[in-house]
Amino acid sequence: MVNTGDTAWVLTSAALVLLMTPGLALFYGGMVRAKSVLNMMMMSFGALALISVLWVLYGYSMAFGDDVGLGLVGDPAQFAGLAGLMEDVTAEGGLPPMAFVAFQCVFAIITVALISGAVADRARFGTWMVFAGIWATVVYFPVAHWVFDFSVDDHVGGWIANGLGALDFAGGTAVHINAGAAGLALAIVLGRRRGFASEPMRPHNLPLVMIGAGLLWFGWFGFNAGSALAANNTAAVAFVNTLVATGAAALGWLLTERIRDGHATSLGAASGVVAGLVAITPACNAVSPVGAIGLGAAAGALCALAVGLKYRFGYDDSLDVVGVHLVGGLVGTIGIGFIATSAAPAGVDGLLYGGGADQLWRQVVGAVAVGAFSFVVTLVIGAVLARTIGFRVDTEHELSGIDQVVHAESGYDFGSLGGAGGFRPVPAHQSAATEEVSA
Amino acid sequence: MRLVTAVIKPHKLDDVKTALEAFGVQGMTVSEASGYGRQRGHTEVYRGAEYTVDLVPKVRLEVLIDDVDASDVVDVIVKSASTGRIGDGKVWSAAVDDVVRVRTGERGLDAL
Numbered sequence: 001m002v003n004t005g006d007t008a009w010v011l012t013s014a015a016l017v018l019l020m021t022p023g024l025a026l027f028y029g030g031m032v033r034a035k036s037v038l039n040m041m042m043m044s045f046g047a048l049a050l051i052s053v054l055w056v057l058y059g060y061s062m063a064f065g066d067d068v069g070l071g072l073v074g075d076p077a078q079f080a081g082l083a084g085l086m087e088d089v090t091a092e093g094g095l096p097p098m099a100f101v102a103f104q105c106v107f108a109i110i111t112v113a114l115i116s117g118a119v120a121d122r123a124r125f126g127t128w129m130v131f132a133g134i135w136a137t138v139v140y141f142p143v144a145h146w147v148f149d150f151s152v153d154d155h156v157g158g159w160i161a162n163g164l165g166a167l168d169f170a171g172g173t174a175v176h177i178n179a180g181a182a183g184l185a186l187a188i189v190l191g192r193r194r195g196f197a198s199e200p201m202r203p204h205n206l207p208l209v210m211i212g213a214g215l216l217w218f219g220w221f222g223f224n225a226g227s228a229l230a231a232n233n234t235a236a237v238a239f240v241n242t243l244v245a246t247g248a249a250a251l252g253w254l255l256t257e258r259i260r261d262g263h264a265t266s267l268g269a270a271s272g273v274v275a276g277l278v279a280i281t282p283a284c285n286a287v288s289p290v291g292a293i294g295l296g297a298a299a300g301a302l303c304a305l306a307v308g309l310k311y312r313f314g315y316d317d318s319l320d321v322v323g324v325h326l327v328g329g330l331v332g333t334i335g336i337g338f339i340a341t342s343a344a345p346a347g348v349d350g351l352l353y354g355g356g357a358d359q360l361w362r363q364v365v366g367a368v369a370v371g372a373f374s375f376v377v378t379l380v381i382g383a384v385l386a387r388t389i390g391f392r393v394d395t396e397h398e399l400s401g402i403d404q405v406v407h408a409e410s411g412y413d414f415g416s417l418g419g420a421g422g423f424r425p426v427p428a429h430q431s432a433a434t435e436e437v438s439a
Numbered sequence: 440m441r442l443v444t445a446v447i448k449p450h451k452l453d454d455v456k457t458a459l460e461a462f463g464v465q466g467m468t469v470s471e472a473s474g475y476g477r478q479r480g481h482t483e484v485y486r487g488a489e490y491t492v493d494l495v496p497k498v499r500l501e502v503l504i505d506d507v508d509a510s511d512v513v514d515v516i517v518k519s520a521s522t523g524r525i526g527d528g529k530v531w532s533a534a535v536d537d538v539v540r541v542r543t544g545e546r547g548l549d550a551l
Contacts, residue, residue: 202483261484271486307486320486359517 001135002090007228010099010215013226016219021048021113023191023215025269028117030208031319032350033201035401036121037411038100043116046129051136055105057345062141063104064149064157071159073142074149095229103226104148111140112174115378118183119190121201125406127391128232139377140174141154143370147174166366167346167359169238170227172282172333173370180326183317189382190391192316203316206266213270217246220277221274224284234345238284242277245284245296249276252300261303268304271324275303278328283336286346291339299331330367337363440535440548445500446472447528448518452498458519464502464512465551472499478526497528503538503551521522 008050015287025044032040051059058076065074079085085097112132119128147168149157160166160173168174195201203209224242228235254264279299280292287295307323317323337360339349350354385391392398397405406411424431445499447455452469454506459467480493509532516530519551 175456200492202490202492203485257484257487261487261489263484265484267485304487308488323486 001092002096003093006095007099007186008101009231009235010095010226010229013222014102014106015227016222017226020216020219020223023212024110024113025253026208027216030212031203032120034411035058036119036403038403038407038409039125040120040347042407043128044127045130047113050129050132051109051112052105053195054136055108056131058102059108059136059141063144067156067158069211070145071163073144073210080115088402091425099107107171107175108136108140108144111179112136114179114321115182115186118187118317118321120318121402122190122191122392124391124393124415127385127389130224133376134381139374140178143174143178160366164362164366166362167286167336167348168282168333168366169285170224170281172329173366176278176325176329177333177367177371178283178374180322180329181371182378183321184315184326185375185378186382187317189379189386193318194395196316197311198241203267206256209270210266213273217277224281234285237345240289241284241287241292242280244289245280245327246273246276247293248296249273249279249300252297253304254305256301272300273329275299275324276327278325279332279335286336286340286348288341289346291341293333295332295339299328301329303327333367334363440538440551441506441532442535443502443504443509443530443532445516445520445528446497447500448522448526449496449498449521455500455516455519458515459502462512462515462528468501470499470543472497478485503535505548505551
């Protein structure tokens, strides 16, 4: 008999985490201009569609199959197609394997979707989908194995979780540093948008951004508290830490803005929420609630300062995947080395709690390894795609709006006149072809 | 006949409309507009980056009126649209050759 409480919580958490990706689509979609909102949201929905399929076919097996050597990647064939996981082989009081498969699948999806914020307004949708599949296969599935696959009995897992012993409860390295570094690489490969840093590129719908941030916060309870993989004390501690770090981060971001720019903005509040969620992700089982407040506040302030760096260095990380996810992920992952407390479920003391630098160096090595691997491999994937099938849309299409060119749709129709014009149930080029055939 | 056109602050529309109705104006056309004059635009801040927004929202109001009332209507609009602060807008009037009421085909002053 499975543990029904744990199973219910993990399946619920998986559904919560799935909702984060549509939430991210809203968060990102509101930040771009009206002419590319659909393309922005489609990159997230494309990840939802593609990665769920790849995960079942071989992704889960690459991440959680038996290690093929050095803790680098799992055996892709072992659970290909989730073979053997449908039988009820659960140990008494355990979690069905499929519940874990579902929970980890939605992590893979959102990690890929996060990257899309770095390439807003200018990426070809087809190339983005090819990139998403390759990136998940070459970067995410292996890194999930490094970080999340613990060795149990005769199963051998990944090197960061088992050999190095860096703490990453819910994905500060595997999800956020990973996606942030990939976003930086892809922003460099694609180059800046036309008019970057000279023309105004105002967010077209801040209420969408705030709804998206709210959905992300809501779903993130599944992400973090669900990572306990049980309905237990660790889940509850992670839940409260996730709640309070996020509040503190929003305060940190807003205060930084108020002091520097003179205004506390709604985009700042939404961004602070996400920065706090990112930072507490790896640390939510390792710090005290007061530690979580400190970690969140630091992440909010540091990310608010970091998002301006792209103008200084000249890379167009359009929606600040680097400034929020890479920086926030580093704050959380390395922060564990300082403020972890053995009173928390992880049971480790950081530097400030008398644990010395032992945990700190492990955290730094884990963060740097994932970040460097992701950055370099993403540069290569992106550059190859850009030189073969092409990654950017034409300049003219970028300027006129990617939605109409790539998706043949408009995000909004507010005017009472609509678009005027005509209508035909079958597109012109198809009906013309039919006529030729019949003639 | 004259066409009086006013570009005013959106929140003054109700005051202007009420004042024109009190004066006896029978109809008007209102549309949303954007633009700038001496006030220029304003600045907004997104994630610490400052955006100058040149085009600010305005309301464009048009009234067709008999020649004899034209300057009074202009005065009514100016008075009711004024806040005394920069960005209150402009009012102008121009000669109109002909006006036709679509329903009846009446022309000229009868069509007003």
